[in-house]
Amino acid sequence: MSLPMSSPSPAPVGQPAWTIQRWTRTSAVCAGAAVPLLAVLFLGPLWLQAGTVDRLTTLFIYVILAVMWNALAGYAGLVSIGHQAFFGLGAYAMVRLADAGLGPYPALLLGAVLVALVAVPLAAFMLRLQGGEFAIGMWVVAALAHLCVNLDSLVQGETGTSMIALQQYAAGERRAYTYWAALAAMAGLCGAVFLLLRSKVGTAAQAIRDNETAAISIGVRVVAVKRLVFVLSAFGCALAGGLWLATSISFQPKTYFSVQWTAYMIFMVLVGGIGTMEGPILGALLFFAVETWWGGQGVAYLIGLGAVAMLFALFLPKGIWGAVQQRWDLHLLSAGYRVRAREAQSSPADSTRRCV
Amino acid sequence: MNLLNQIIQGLLLGGYYALLACGLSFMFGVMRIINLAHGSLAVVAAYLLWLLAEPMGWHPLLALLAVLPAMALLGWVLHRLVLERSARLGALVPLLATFGLASVIDNLLFQHFGADTRSLATAIGTLAYDSWELPGGIYVGQLPAMVLVFAVTLLGGLHAMLAHTALGRQIRAASEDADTARLVGVHTGAVFAAASAITMVTVTLAGASLAMRATFDPFSGPQQLIFAFEAVIIGGAGSLWGTLLGGVVLGVAQNLGAQVHPQGFLIAGHATFLAILLARLCASGALRSFFSTRRQPTP
Numbered sequence: 290m291s292l293p294m295s296s297p298s299p300a301p302v303g304q305p306a307w308t309i310q311r312w313t314r315t316s317a318v319c320a321g322a323a324v325p326l327l328a329v330l331f332l333g334p335l336w337l338q339a340g341t342v343d344r345l346t347t348l349f350i351y352v353i354l355a356v357m358w359n360a361l362a363g364y365a366g367l368v369s370i371g372h373q374a375f376f377g378l379g380a381y382a383m384v385r386l387a388d389a390g391l392g393p394y395p396a397l398l399l400g401a402v403l404v405a406l407v408a409v410p411l412a413a414f415m416l417r418l419q420g421g422e423f424a425i426g427m428w429v430v431a432a433l434a435h436l437c438v439n440l441d442s443l444v445q446g447e448t449g450t451s452m453i454a455l456q457q458y459a460a461g462e463r464r465a466y467t468y469w470a471a472l473a474a475m476a477g478l479c480g481a482v483f484l485l486l487r488s489k490v491g492t493a494a495q496a497i498r499d500n501e502t503a504a505i506s507i508g509v510r511v512v513a514v515k516r517l518v519f520v521l522s523a524f525g526c527a528l529a530g531g532l533w534l535a536t537s538i539s540f541q542p543k544t545y546f547s548v549q550w551t552a553y554m555i556f557m558v559l560v561g562g563i564g565t566m567e568g569p570i571l572g573a574l575l576f577f578a579v580e581t582w583w584g585g586q587g588v589a590y591l592i593g594l595g596a597v598a599m600l601f602a603l604f605l606p607k608g609i610w611g612a613v614q615q616r617w618d619l620h621l622l623s624a625g626y627r628v629r630a631r632e633a634q635s636s637p638a639d640s641t642r643r644c645v
Numbered sequence: 646m647n648l649l650n651q652i653i654q655g656l657l658l659g660g661y662y663a664l665l666a667c668g669l670s671f672m673f674g675v676m677r678i679i680n681l682a683h684g685s686l687a688v689v690a691a692y693l694l695w696l697l698a699e700p701m702g703w704h705p706l707l708a709l710l711a712v713l714p715a716m717a718l719l720g721w722v723l724h725r726l727v728l729e730r731s732a733r734l735g736a737l738v739p740l741l742a743t744f745g746l747a748s749v750i751d752n753l754l755f756q757h758f759g760a761d762t763r764s765l766a767t768a769i770g771t772l773a774y775d776s777w778e779l780p781g782g783i784y785v786g787q788l789p790a791m792v793l794v795f796a797v798t799l800l801g802g803l804h805a806m807l808a809h810t811a812l813g814r815q816i817r818a819a820s821e822d823a824d825t826a827r828l829v830g831v832h833t834g835a836v837f838a839a840a841s842a843i844t845m846v847t848v849t850l851a852g853a854s855l856a857m858r859a860t861f862d863p864f865s866g867p868q869q870l871i872f873a874f875e876a877v878i879i880g881g882a883g884s885l886w887g888t889l890l891g892g893v894v895l896g897v898a899q900n901l902g903a904q905v906h907p908q909g910f911l912i913a914g915h916a917t918f919l920a921i922l923l924a925r926l927c928a929s930g931a932l933r934s935f936f937s938t939r940r941q942p943t944p
Contacts, residue, residue, distance in 0.1 A: 368740045370681070414926050421679025424740050425874045426922070432871060433915040436908055548867060552748050555741060591752040599745030603727065606734050 316620045327476055334465035342468050346536055348577045349471035350529045351557065353478055355569035355576075357525035358554035360482050363564035364494040365518040366501060367416070370551050371427025372526050374434045377545035378404045379527025380534040381438050387454040388443055394470060396454070397531035401524050408523035412516045428548065435546035449541030452534055467535040474532060478525045483566060485521070490514055498564055549591075556594050559601045562610030567620075571610050647904075650783045655900035657786065659876075659893030660793025661854050665869060666876035667800055668847035670888045673877070675820045675840045678728055678739045682747040683848065683873060685754075685866030690716050690852030691763075692754060692861075698768040705768050705857070713849050720845025724838045747866060754863035765856040773857065792854045796892070799847060800885050806843075816840050875918040894921075 334342050354376075361367050382400030387393050411430065418426045439446050455463055485491050493514045496504040505511055534540055553576065561572020583590045605612060613619055669683050680686075690712060697708035727746060731738040766773040769788075776784040807813040818826040819833040827833050855861055855869065872895065880891025895914055902913020 362737065366737065368737050370740075370744060414923055417926050418922075420736050421673070421681075421740055422878065424681070424744075425679065425871065426878075428867075429871055429875065429915050429918055433912065433919070436912045436915070440906075440908060552744070555744060559741060588752050588756045592749050592756065595745045595748030595752065597745075599727070599742050599749065602738050602741040602745060603730050603734075606738055 313620050327472070330472055331469070333472075334468050339461070339464060342464055343536065344577075344581070346464075346468045346471045346532070348573065349468075349475040350532050350536075351553070351573040351577055352475050352570055353471075353525055353529045353532075354550065354554045355557035355561065355573040356479055356482055357522040357529070358551070359558045359561075359563060359565075359569040360485075360518050360525075361522045362558060363568075364486065364491075364498050365515045366498050367515065367519070368420070368424045369427040370424045370548065371429070371431035372522070372554060373546050373548055373550040374427065374431035375404055375408065375523040375526035376530035376533070376550050377431070377438065377542065378407070378434055379530030380540055380545045381441075381444070381530075381542075382527070383531040383534055384450060384452060384540050385441075385443065387452060393452060393454045393457075393535065394466060397470065397528070397535060400531050401527035404527035405520050405524035408520045409516070411523075412519045416512060416515050416519060431546060431548070435542055438542050438546070444540065444542060447541065447543050449539060449543075451539050455535065455538055463535075467532065470535065471532045474525075474528045478528070479570070481521065485517075486566065490517060494518060552594065552598070556598045558608070559598050559606075560608055562608030562612075562614075563606070565608070565610045565614065568608050568610035572608065575609075648901075649781070651900045651904055652897055653779075653783055653785065654789075655897030656893055657789035657793055657896070658900065659889075659896030660789065660796045661851070661858065662872055662876040662892030662895050663889040664792060664796040664799065664847070664854055664892075665851040666873040666880075666888045666892055667796070667803065667885060668844040668851065669870075669873045670877045670880075670885060671803060671847065672840070672844045674885075675816055676728065676732065676837055677820075678732060678743075679874075680728070680844075681740060681743040681870065682750060682866075683743075684868065684870030685747040685750040686716075686719075686845065687848045687852040687855060687869050688754065688861055688863070688866045689719075689750060690849040691765075691856040691865075692758060694853055694856050695763050695765055698765055699763075705765060705853075709849075709853055712853075713846055716845045716849040717842040720842040720848075721838045723845070724841035728841060729834065729837065747870075751864050751866055758863060760862060762860040762862045763856070764860040765853075766858075766860075769857055786858075788858050792858065795850070795854075797889065799850065800889055803843075803847075804885050812836070812839060872914070875914060879918060879921050 330345070333345060337345070354372075358369070358372055361369060361372075379397075379401050382403050383393070383396045386396035386400055391399065415423060415426055415430065438444055444450055458466065486494065493504065493509045493511075496507070496509050497511055497514060501511060530545060533545070557572035557576045558569050559572070560575055561570065562568025579594075580590075583593070586593075601608060607615070665684075665687060669680065672683075673679055693712045693715065694705065694708050697703040697711060698705045703711075723746075727742050728739060731742040772788055775787045777787065777790075778784055805813075807817060815826070815831045815836045816839075818829075818831055819836045823833045826836075851869075851873075855865070876891035876895050877888055878891065879894050880887030880889065895917065898917035899910045899914040902909035902911075902916075906912070
């Protein structure tokens with residue numbers, strides 16, 4: 290945060306020479322446009338083809354994964370290579386709860402809540418690790434979670450099991466329910482992250498992102514903020530895992546606990562723009578497009594994903610959206626504060642100062 | 646006696662982990678970079694050795710002599726192209742870039758060599774299974790014992806190099822404070838590139854040891870990275886002798902775990918790693934301050 294220490298010109302007595310702006314015209318329009326967009330998407334299953342509905346469900350899950358991983362990496366400064374742990378545990382919890390007699394969709398939600406509860410004590414010591422230690426430490430947690438799930442006789446090791454409880458719905462119904470669940474989860478989680486970032490916690494998180502030591506020195510409760518973001522991100526990824534299970538029905542631990550999920554999250558966030566609100570959504574759309582066109586290329590496709598992620602990290606570390614923001618100062622979902630001088634409101638380009 | 650046997654076998658396995666981990670520890674100590682492609686690079690070395698030894702019929706030792714400089718060169722290139730640039734861009738970028746690199750390496754290996762598991766065991770004749778018998782019916786494999794001795798030698802050599810040679814002094818100076826080191830005439834870029842090349846030499850030796858004493862496939866890299874990382878953290882990051890201890894603790898824990906349950910090998914390793922991490926945090930009082938963040942700002 291860099292609030293100007295002195296006002297640009299002498300201010301009238303009792304009135305600061307600058308105002309704080311939280312919405313730009315574009316971002317207000319854009320946030321407003323989200324409502325009709327969600328309404329149209331909500332009606333999707335009524336007029337879209339089955340295949341399209343399935344693909345959109347997949348897209349929603351990708352958006353959730355990207356936004357959740359970005360919340361942790363982009364705002365709390367924690368790169369996790371083990372987020373597949375929450376994805377897999379979310380699906381596993383759903384299998385377990387459904388086996389205990391709960392309906393599949395309540396099991397999905399409750400499963401994610403349980404994973405979030407597990408994430409609280411996990412945060413207690415994982416967040417003490419820094420940088421690369423946290424990254425691989427999470428990977429170890431994911432590997433351990435995978436092995437422990439394999440021990441469960443219900444899962445039958447790598448053979449896996451199926452969500453038989455989903456058979457109580459006809460295929461068309463199930464497709465629509467899962468679509469709506471994914472849409473609601475995506476909208477809810479994106480909204481939660483957006484509101485969180487605009488709140489005091491968000492300011493703290495963005496201070497941590499910019500300079501952790503400086504944030505500590507001005508009294509930001511770094512660990513508490515990181516814990517909140519960590520648990521939210523665990524919850525979101527668990528929800529995504531459950532949703533993926535609802536679309537694919539079969540649960541094989543190897544698939545759900547694969548590090549490939551984290552590779553996808555990293556690709557989406559790096560390409561879209563780490564540490565921005567819009568970036569991961571853009572990244573998810575791009576990843577979805579790339580997968581649709583080249584996903585059938587098999588191993589060459591995976592090589593390409595890794596290479597592109599690496600090149601973005603090295604040459605465009607702020608991603609596409611970061612570059613757009615830098616070039617045009619464009620904000621569709623503004624979570625930050627803008628300080629602008631009162632006198633010079635006619636020429637915003639010179640007087641507007643972005644803080645976040 | 647079985648317990649003693651498992652501990653001895655774990656000790657020998659720990660030698661391999663120490664060999665694998667010393668490069669990771671060295672690079673972290675010198676450049677503060679954790680290279681997520683570490684395991685995958687060890688597997689690259691294993692494949693290069695296999696390629697020379699199996700289809701081309703070279704003697705494994707000759708193959709190793711050819712692969713070592715090639716991997717050292719690769720380390721130098723890797724530093725110039727990826728590590729140097731990413732380290733300048735912040736603490737997170739090296740992780741992201743090397744993770745992308747690991748994914749590229751694993752999938753390229755898969756594309757070229759397929760999913761078959763490979764091993765160099767056939768190329769080294771009876772050494773693959775020769776062993777010494779200790780009193781009490783405990784067998785000590787000659788190859789694992791050699792790997793352990795070799796790991797100790799290598800760690801000692803690295804230590805001596807850092808402590809007593811001109812390059813070692815430059816590396817220590819550059820890692821302590823790169824800007825000041827530059828002021829007094831150390832070419833930090835070249836020094837770090839040399840350190841990367843040295844790291845790759847250790848990675849190659851680890852890859853050779855993996856290829857000779859076990860099997861590997863294109864996706865073995867991440868698992869090796871996790872083992873190496875666990876050894877480094879258990880032993881205390883940045884300390885070379887700690888790495889040896891960490892490798893041994895990990896190997897013993899895994900072997901004892903395997904006695905309890907068929908899946909216990911990996912579970913015991915991961916659980917030991919997390920338990921030691923937890924114990925260390927408890928000892929430092931970090932957990933207490935974590936739970937009291939509600940009332941007071943963290944220090």
